Amino acid sequence: MIDITSYYEGRDLGCSYAPQGSLFKVWAPTASLVSLVLYKEAGHYNSQGLVTDHSNGHEIVMKKDESGVWSCYFSGDLKGLFYMYKTEFMDGTLHYAVDPYAKAVTANGARTAIVDLNSTNPVGWYEDSKPPLCHPTDSIIYELHVRDFSAHGDSGMCYKGKYKAFTEIGLKDAHGNALGIDHLAELGITHVHLLPVFDYKTVNELQVDSHDSSIPLYNWGYDPQNFNVPEGSYSSNANDPLIRIVEFKEMILAFHQKGIRVIMDVVYNHTFTVEDGPFEAFVPHYFYRTDEAGRISNGSGVGNEIASERPMVRKYIKDSVRYWAEEYHIDGFRFDLIGLTDTQTVKEITKELIEEVDQTLIFYGEPWTGGATPLIQQTLKGTQKGEQFALFNDHFRNAIKGDSDGWGRGFATGERGKELEVMMGVSGSIHDFTYCPAETINYVTVHDNLNLWDKVLTTEGLAQEAGLLNSGGGSFGHPLDYEGMKTSDPYKSVNKRNVFTSDTVRRTILANGIVLTSQGIPLFQAGDEMLRSKFGDHNSYRSGDHINAIRWDNKRRFRPVFDYYKGLIALRKSHSAFRLHTREQVEANVEVLQCSGNVVSYMLKNHANGDTWRNIIVIYNGNTEAVEVEVPLSLTGWNVAVNEYVAGTESLEIVYGDMLTIPKLSMMVLYEEKDAKPYPTRNIEIHYERPKGDYEGWNLWVWGKGMREHQVNFEGIKNGRAVAVISALPGARQIGYIIRLNDWEKKDVERDRYIDLGTGKGDLKIIVKSDVHQWRRTS
Structure with missing residues (x-):
């Protein structure tokens, strides 16, 4: 392990630009000499989009202080202009390198650019107002790749694959469905x-809009190059x-104006390469x-x-995250392989960021690694x-989907x-690895691995029928991928007239x-609300637009699915019972009704978290047939807000009794209103x-729609x-x-008897004799 004790506390590493002069600082404690190299040009690019010769700049020797920081002030x-640092070491090695704290770079990150960041602020930037967020569990997160969003021909967006696509508003398809950011x-x-x-390595920015399918135009971007510069x-x-920089800020501003916050996926666990990193x-x-x-x-x-x-690595990461939060108004960060941090x-x-920058920032990450690591203090579940x-x-994820x-x-x-694993996740995993619901990101699929539609097709044995490719990591538009997609129909089994x-x-x-509808922070993948397929590609990190692009025509094709997602989101946002803050609230307000x-099924009770609904019941049926589920009896009846076809916040119907029929593979949400009158x-x-007159031990066994089978005892004798x-x-x-003796020792008669209630509203009086059934309505 390298032993370097020098440390620099300042937050001014990199280039601090001002019209009257710029200050350059870089930490290189073991270098024997560091020079600032200025250029008037971005450099000469070769056919691979690289600048390999940086020797023609104006070099200025920098000064080193006791903290290992080399600095130089240049007036004017x-x-x-552009710059690099030239570093020299005692062993004779020499490097020309981009500033690790670069805020702007030329194409493909070849050289550092000197910019006035104030000139990059779009109109309205200083008035930018973040959408309100009271608590992390109020978040509903949508995971999205910038290029996927607009690249397809039916997206309706002009700036395909670009930041500016998110600024295009008012777009609709031919059927009036909103597209894009709307x-x-x-x-x-x-x-x-x-x-x-952030600026990543594997896509040549000079050729990204080429129509040559042999050129790598696509990547998820988990290959960092310049951590503090937009891609x-x-x-x-x-x-x-x-x-x-301007267009990135325009995108953030557009999201905020639409009431949407922005989380940045950051990759501080590795770099694309070491020597050229x-x-x-x-x-x-x-x-x-x-x-x-x-x-x-x-x-x-x-x-x-x-x-x-290591102290200065930790500082670098902290400085970088703070920079994005302050300069770009980023609202949260997702850490890739946070187990390695x-x-x-x-x-x-x-x-530090919550206390000093923005108390509404949210942070989360993947609590695992990609391989063995010597790191002792890994950030895993529970930390x-x-x-x-x-x-x-991932416990909850696997319990739901496999x-x-x-x-x-x-x-x-x-x-x-x-069932028990699902219920544990529904309860915010407070008896698994969290202290409170805000510490769990609940999800079933994200960008990597099979997306949700393809995963379900696979578990149903329909992948081959649908023509899924069963591949991962495409070869930049290899013709075989296109040919496979021509025969693929991921929706072959779907009845287009009634998708449900x-x-x-x-x-x-x-x-x-x-x-x-679970406690915690929900996240789902872009396009799930339109049944997005990636044609079986389980690792599409470089597979290109033909696999990854969101097909916006699916919104029209599967509009009822979109509306269902929209309704569930509205339900969660409208009712705080689904967004509990503490483990004490979960323990007091979440009551398990059935896990078998x-x-x-479970109940959110007693106006949980100040909810306007008194009690809420949520039921999930994972069976391929309808089931009868027992629920607590409500004297006001249960309002149905979510059934197998519709989700939302309004009552679809009122159901009565303590038994409900839940259709196959569906969910139901019911609620009691605050001031409802008893039915x-x-x-x-x-x-x-x-x-x-021998009535000792005899009782009634009763059943009916909405009513569980139960015993009713005779209360007394009247007129014999x-x-x-x-x-x-x-x-x-x-x-x-059925009239029976004790617990089925004997029946009055062998057949079931029924009382026809008709459509009336009054009480009924039934006279029953042994094997004789007479009844008349009372006055």
């Missing part, structure tokens, strides 16, 4: 989680260092974690891992307890015995329905006459007959009964 306005606003999400939008392939002109030219071997043999460790699975536990660093990031950040809940790429099933995909008749549709809605028979009862008075009273539910047309 340098705006529009679609997101209509859906009702609170946050969009953007896959990496240039999403700008309208990657050659202009200012444009990507952003750090090695300045402090060799310091920024990368090593094993006992001194070799660079590979906990990321891609060749290296950042040593976040030491917990102390994560704690300091969240604490987030009480620390104001959340972690992805494994990520294969045939493995979960509750929503046909596996029995997952499809079990695949019902399973996907049930899966995300569980997520959206592939059914999970009027209709009593059926049964007078039972036996020979010799035993009398019992049954309360009929509103709308009931028939009640069945």
Whole structure:
């Protein structure tokens, strides 16, 4: 392990620009000499989009202080120029390198650009107002890749694959369906989680709009190059260092104006390469974690891992996150493979930014690694307890859907015995790995692995029929991919006239329905609300637009599915019972009703979290047939807000009694209103006459629609007959009964008897003799 004790506390590393002069600072404690190299031009690019010769600049030797920082002040306005650092070491090695704290770069990050950041602020930037957020559990997160959003031909957007696509408003398809950012606003999400939008390595920004299918035009972006600069392939002109910054800010402003916050996917666990990465030219071997043999460790699975536990590495990460939050008004951060970032660093990031920058920022990450790591203090499930950040809940994910790429099933995909695991997730995992619901990110699928539609098709054995490709990591538009897609129909099994008749549709809605009605922070993948397919590509990180682009025509095709998602989101946003804050609230207000028979039902009770509804019941049926589910009896009846076809906040109907029929592969949400009046009862008075007046041990066994089978005892003797009273539910047309001795020792008669209630509203009087059934209405 490298032992460097020098540390710099200042927050002015990089270029501090002003019209009268600019200050340059870079930390390189082991370098023997560092020079600032200024250029008038961006450099000469070769056919691969690289600038390989940086020797023709104006070099200025910098001065080193005791903290290991080299600095140089240059008088005059340098705006529009470019620079590199030239580092030299005692062993004779020499490097020209981009500033690791670069705020702007030329195309493909070849050189650092000197810019006036004030000139990059779009109109309205200083008045930018973040949408309100009271608590992290108020968040509903939508994971999205910038290019996927607009790249397809039917997107309606002009700036395909660009930041500016999010500024295009008022777009509709031929059937009047909102497209683009208006679609997101209509859906009702609170946050969009953007896959990496910092400057990454694998896409040539100079050729990204080429029509040559052999050129890599696409990547998810988990290959960092310049951590503090927006990615240039999403700008309208990657050659202009200012444009990507301006358009990025325009995108943020557009989201905020639509009431949507922005979460940035950040990758501080590794870099694309080591030798050509952003750090090695300045402090060799310091920024990368090593094993006992001194070799660079590979906990990321891609060749290296950042040593976040080292003081100046920790500082770099903290400075970078703060910069995005302050300069770009970013509202939250998702940390890739956060298991490789030491917990102390994560704690300091969240604490300092929440206290010093924005108390409404949210932080979360993947609590795992991509391989073995020597890091001792890994940020895994449980380390987030009480620390104001959340972690992805893979326990809940697997319980709902099964494994990520294969045939493995979960509750929503046909596996029995997952009820308790689902209920644990529904309760915010407070008895699993969290201290409170705000510490869990609930989801079933995200960008990597099979997306939800393809996963469900796979578990149903329909992948081959649908023509799914069963591939991962496409080869940049290889012709075979196109040919495979020509014969693929992911929706072959769907009845287009009534999409809800499809079990695949019902399973996907049930899966995300569980997520959206559980305690914690829900997240789902862009396009789930339109049954998005990636044609079986389970790792589409470079597969291109033909696999990844969102097909907006699916909104028209599957509009009822979109409306269902929209309704569930409105329900969650309108009712605070679904957004509990503390474990004490969960323990006091979440009551489990059933966790068996592939059914999970529970009640949010007593105006949970100040909800306007008195009690709420949520039921999930993972069976392929309808089931009868017992619920607490409500004297006012239960209002149905969500059924198998419709979701929302309004009452669809009122159901009575303590037994409900839940259709197959569906969910139901019911509620009691605060000031509802008790429903009027209709009593059926049964007078039972036996020979010799022998009534000892005899009782009624009663059933009917909305009524569980139960025993009703005779209450007394009147006119020589035993009398019992049954309360009929509103709308009931028939009640069945059997007169029996004790617990089925004997029946009065062998056949079932029924009382026809008709359509009247008055009470009824029934006279029953042994094997004789007479009844008349009372006055």
